[in-house]
Amino acid sequence: MRLRPPNSTLNERVVGWWRVQLLLATAIPVTLLAVLGLLIGPARLWLLTPAAVLAVLGLACTLFLPNWWFRVHRWEVTDEAVYVRTGAFWQEWRIAPMSRIQTVDTMRGPLEQAFRLATVIVTTASSKGAIKIEGLDHEQAAQLAEQLTRITRAIPGDAT
Amino acid sequence: MSSAEPELEPVAEGEWRRLDKRTVLVTAFVMAGVAAGAALPTTLGLAGGMPLGQAFGWVLAGAVLLIAAGAAADYVRWRRTRYRIGLDRAELHTGLLLVKRRSLARERVRSVDLSANPLLRVLGLVKVRIGTGEHAGGESTLELDPVSKAEGERLRTQLLARTATTAPGTHREGDLAALDPSWIRYAPVSFVAPLLGGAAVGGVMQVSEWFGAQRKVIDWVGDRFQDTSIALTLVLIVVAAVAAGVVGAIGLWVEMWWNYRLEREPGGTLRVRRGLFTARSISIEERRLRGVELVEPLGVRLLGAARVDAVATGLADDEQDKHADLKVLLPPAPRMVADEVAAQVLREPVAPTSAARLTAHPQAARTRRLRRALASALLPLVVLTVLGAWLTSVLLYIAAACAVVALPAAVIFALDAYRSLGHGISGAYLVARSGTVRRATVALQRGGVIGWTVKQSVFQRRAGLLTLTATTAAGAGAYSVYDAGESEGLAFASDAVPGLLEPFLIRGDETEGCGSAEVGATIPV
Structure with a gap:
């Protein structure tokens, strides 16, 4: 498996x-x-x-x-979860269910702006659970953040 | 906690209240203590340049000024601080120029902790911390410093009063555990002892330096041991430091754990009360409990004991007191007691930490541990040997002596670390164990897992291993299963939290877990 x-x-x-x-x-x-x-x-x-x-x-x-x-860097958003793979030598797969997402932020550094890219940061209630998707097209990132916010807002509970 | 407070008139809900006025007195005392502590070195320092009487006068004037300023500042703070427990919000207004208004939704309040240092206790006061348990730093706590003891108790019961839930099972309310003084035997074997020993030696050196007598202390020690060899002197100093550390550790244990009791209150709140001089009361709502962690530091484990920590959301650390250990539900106690308390706390017939049948990890995990331990033991040896061959043969002897001690120790630790590894599922809990110097067995509610992180280094990929980390809102935020077998580990993770991992898994029919390069190649890159 x-x-x-x-x-x-x-x-x-x-x-x-x-x-x-x-x-x-x-x-x-x-x-x-x-x-x-x-x-x-x-x-x-x-x-x-x-x-x-x-x-x-x-x-x-x-x-x-x-x-x-x-x-190696890939990402996926389904109706249930956010799924991200990063790392080359140290590969890392991170999965956060939609029901546990607390905030969705987008961030653009100066260099990222020059390349019209943005980073989407998905935080959960865990102090160690933040998921970063770096290097998305900035419009796509904004759309994704909006979509995630909409989905998570529709789910009740305090995500702990 | 039943001392009657005559001036505490019943106040209607939602009325603004002030802190206890005696806070000014407390601050004055604290400042006096600070002044007294600073006075001695300052007087001695000034006495070098002027007569002793004059120096004393200056220091006294400074001390009075310090105390007065401290008390005045605290009086202003007292005047400007108000709090209110409304129907749905707890509010605190404070600050002189910049008024800080902090307000917490009452339904979000998760903890009300009381603590009182000896000074506060003498005056019948307590410090109250009201927390919502969010990770947003200090923004989520209200600190009322201080209020009267009765007021503190009233706030605690009022804020934590919930509609009493009908608890499943027959688990009792009232006392779950109380201190057994014989547990003090676990105090000296904790890691505090050597630290305190070192601190004692350092303290002697520091104080003697204030008096300009450090040289004398060293000479005095040298004189005592004129006839003994340097090695023996060192051994004696180490023994003295260890003895001081043991005494310190016992003292600390008594201060922290005296009058310890763990009880369950109606409405589903666990309450830990403890402390000889500084009395603490820590309340943990059961609905924010996500599991327990059974912690066995090496010394304690060798004596067959364990500590029980709560894995709960919103157990904020006390910023002012890092050693407060608010998460500890039971101090190091015999393993049987620890299991019993863990079961009681979780309302389970048997503690999941002992009931779970743990899956051992693949042999490759042992190889990794042996390799890592030997490498970390060999590296300094190689450095020593090279330097020895280059500079002096004394280093070669030291290297040989180190090798005799370090290599077997490394092997023993590596094997023990491997034996500690394990993971499993026990009812509603996911259980993971790891560590050798600090072996920890965590039982985490499967419903409390809010995500998975899977990590795999190049070496792990070749060995067919991976590290699974369950993220959670509680406790340390993430608990790991180190070096689990690739396929078995993923199956475990997907069983533990149904539905989360499944959509992303491929049930391949490749040969698995034999640690060959081919297995590594099946992970897509």
């Missing part, structure tokens, strides 16, 4: 968003190390080598990881 993959993928633009994030995460420390390496003569070797290693690793991640992530 196993879990089947949820049936929807994220928006394709999420790959670009992840790429930019990884690129930024690589560029900042690499630039810092490189600048320091150029300024401080005696320690040049000790600063430029890690900078080069980091740059190579970071670029490799930027090239390969987002595509992989795109294949």
Whole structure:
């Protein structure tokens, strides 16, 4: 017996968003190390080598990881539950029944806005039960949030 | 709790009331205590630069100012604080410039906890915390600090008075458990003891530093042990610290658990009362109870005892007192008593934590535990050996000695951790057990599960294992079944909460659970 993959993928633009994030995460420390390496003569070797290693690793991640992530990140909303799969090395499947959902939020960071993406956050009464669907088209995210709010409002009870 | 309060006139429901005026007195006393504590080091510090009498005068003036300011501030707070228990809302207005109005719907009130430190007890006052048990931080609690004891009791009964439910079964009301003084034997084996021992040593060092005498203390200790070897001296110091820790742990136990009793009140409320100096009363409504957790810290488990914690929604932590442990229903007690109390609390004939037949986890889980334990034991050894080969051979001997102790210990812990693993279903409860240093068996109402999280790392995928986490509104928020067999674990999760997981499962007919790479490949990537 196993879990089947949820049936929807994220928006394709999420790959670009992840790429930019990884690129930024690589560029900042690499630039810092490189600048320091150029300024401080005696320690040049000790600063430029890690900078080069980091740059190579970071670029490799930027090239390969987002595509992989795109294949493994999936989501699905049925009438009964929200079902999300995330993670590549550490896969995670999260299921929250509609009857236990307390709030539905959408969130858009500056970078996400540039890619016209949004994150839907579904919270339950558990302090550890929040489900995030990152990288949806922003209009689709708004529709989804509205749909979820409508369904959950129709269910009585305090969701604990 | 029956001390008559003559000035407590009956007040109509919905009338604004004030806190007890004696709060000013309490604050003055607390400030006096703070001043006294700060006075000694300050006086000594000032005495370095001026005559002792002058220094004393300054400190006294400062202390008086501190006490007066504290009392005045608290008087203003008292003037500006009002509360009201209306027909459907409990309200609190407080604040000097920015008036804070907090109001809770009465039907959402889930807990009314009373506590009184020695000072409050002498004055016949209690601190009341009214909580709705939502996770939104402090926004969901009203704190009345302080009101008179009788008023506190009145609030408690008034706010928690529900229409008495006809309880299923024949489970009794009244006392469910009371303290057996012989349980004190479990106090020294708790993890508090070594911590307190360390704190004692640290405390001696800190105080001696205030007097500039730290050097002297170390020298004095050195003099005592002039003729003994360093190793023996260290051993003696450790023994002294452990002895101090044991005494401290016993003291703490007495302070926390004296007069302990667990009772069930009409209307379905569990109430824990305890405390020698600081008296506490913690009420847990049964309808927000989602199960119990049987916790066995290593030392306590070796003596055949266990603690019972409530798994309930909205058991807010006391922000001011992290050690308050509001969720504990029964202190470490013999396993039989713990099972009996768990059964009584849940209104079950037998406690699900002991009745459930737990499914053992696959061999791969044991391999994982052994591998992890050995790796964490070997890593420091390898570092030591490399350094030893490089620098000095003394490190090599230390490494050898560590290896003799650490490796068998790692194996024992790993095997025990594996033996602890188990999960099962017992009636309306889902039971999961794990842990070795702190073994915990949780019995969670199946209806209280509000979602599943399934996790699988690359290594788990190859070994055909996965970790199931049931999320819940109660207790820690999530309880995990670690390293269950892939197929069996999913079947368990879908049986435990019918209908939730089923739509997302594929009943495959692949060969399962043999830990080969092929099984890993059946998980779609």
